[in-house]
Amino acid sequence: MKDYINLLKKHNLKITPQRLAILKYLDTHYTHPTVDEIYNTLKKTNPSLSKTTVYNSLEILNTHHIIQPLHITGHERRYDLRKDIHHHFLCRSCGNIQDLDINCPNIKKIQEQGYNIEEVHGYFKGICLDCQKREETHK
Amino acid sequence: MKDYINLLKKHNLKITPQRLAILKYLDTHYTHPTVDEIYNTLKKTNPSLSKTTVYNSLEILNTHHIIQPLHITGHERRYDLRKDIHHHFLCRSCGNIQDLDINCPNIKKIQEQGYNIEEVHGYFKGICLDCQKREETHK
DNA sequence: ATTCAATATTGTAATCATTACATTTTATCA
DNA sequence: TGATAAAATGTAATGATTACAATATTGAAT
Ligand SMILES: [Mn+2]
Ligand SMILES: [Mn+2]
Ligand SMILES: [Zn+2]
Ligand SMILES: [Zn+2]
Secondary structure (H helix, E strand, O other): OOOHHHHHOOOOOOOOOHHHHHHHHHHHHHOOHHHHHHHHHHHHHHOOHHHHHHHHHHHHHHHHHOEEOOOOOOOOOOOOOOOOEEEEEEEEEOOEEEEEEOOOOHHHHHHHOOOOOEEEEEEEEOOOOOHHHHHHHHH | OOOOHHHHHOOOOOHHHHHHHHHHHHHHOOOOOEEHHHHHHHHOOOOOOHHHHHHHHHHHHHOOOOEEOOOOOOOOEEEEEOOOOOOOEEEEOOEEEEEEEEHHHHHHHHOOOOOOEEEEEEEEEEOOOOHHHHHHHHO
């Protein structure tokens, strides 16, 4: 990525240090962070940052389809700079959310049934590979 | 369904009118209702019902895998008496949530990669068939 | 470079869903 | 029919998100 300024310009969004910082954060942390994670980290180098601005910025980036929200945990929103359709795995043990790069043949099928699909969310939950190994060695 | 009493017995859960009413509601309304929808409806015939009881009952039914929660809208929990894996379509226009009876070949693939999968959520959002027709006729 | 209007940021208060908790009631079983 | 553990109830607390009013900044026109 890198050229966040032109990305915002392309969408006729005003270029502000807050938006640039949020875009950069998402671009360098593909961990599907929460609003609080983004806010608390950026607050360190930008002490005047308001949490409302983080919410507002994420909202407008979402409406312009630059980022997408995930509802995988069920109690907090998370954000993803990747805008292509991909699925996610949430580990019950470590809490990490991993990308699953598998293509979903069902999307096409459902569209063929006549549905107009605008969003796809594929969430899998369980124990990730790392945590399984860790449990093994602890026996 | 029908035999909610034995269902609760099988899971060593106490048989209470509240739990029976909630089970019956979910069994006769496969609309993936919210807690408030369940509460407000049952409140009419059971005025002493507490919303906390609805939350508690749904929680214990969930831990016993009798029902499953959906996080499809992103801002409220919904419940489904169907416990088999199936996917859902949320219509942006009418708000209805429909079951999609498609099998997901990715589950097997991800398991083959070593993941231990405990939950699967497939959410699709867009405009449902009925709403598309309605829009057509309104032109 | 300066000015200005539109837009963004900020801080605080409000809202909404959910959870915690103390009290009262009920289900189950001896 | 009690006794006891579990459940139901009502209220208060929490946590994430949104609303809103005041201030500051951006970007374009001068
Ligand atoms: Mn992702
Ligand atoms: Mn369903
Ligand atoms: Zn893990
Ligand atoms: Zn519809």
